[in-house]
Amino acid sequence: KAGVTQTPRYLIKTRGQQVTLSCSPISGHRSVSWYQQTPGQGLQFLFEYFSETQRNKGNFPGRFSGRQFSNSRSEMNVSTLELGDSALYLCASRIYGTGDTGELFFGEGSRLTVL
């Protein structure tokens, strides 16, 4: 069974630009959540999607947004990039529903550098 796939793995942007990251969950998993990981703050929850609807949201500004498609694939977008947005962005999927223990299955992440 394929794991969670994130693209791109690495990208470099400049301040003011926007970026879109993609995540394909494990087959059969219906929830996708996004996280920001930095050395200073550790892992922080951005938002979670299920059935193409945002179910939960962390404490991040509106520049961070996401969406989920009917096949459960998800994208997140960061607009008007700031230097502080440089981070590893992780996507995780979980079953959601029968058999769900809340276990998160993470992808390898997208490393964003903002210059």
Added chain:
Amino acid sequence: KNQVEQSPQSLIILEGKNCTLQCNYTVSPFSNLRWYKQDTGRGPVSLTIMTFSENTKSNGRYTATLDADTKQSSLHITASQLSDSASYICVVALGGSYIPTFGRGTSLIVHP
């Protein structure tokens, strides 16, 4: 405020030795507590999960304990191996929504 605190921040041990990592939390309502292992440049991988009623859970050389009364957990690694070098992250899930709160992690280095 829901928080998860881990200690120590970093740890260096010799191969073959045991070690214990600590996690204290204030997340409420509590659903479950997980320990994840994150290798450098990789995504975190779940090691153990414990719910409110569980005190101990083992996964090979990894043994996690939970004291729900004091809101403390520990991860004990037995007979460490070089491949145990990684960051170990304690994650507490909020009851009802499973929204996770993460600790900052303990960076473990195992030397030969």
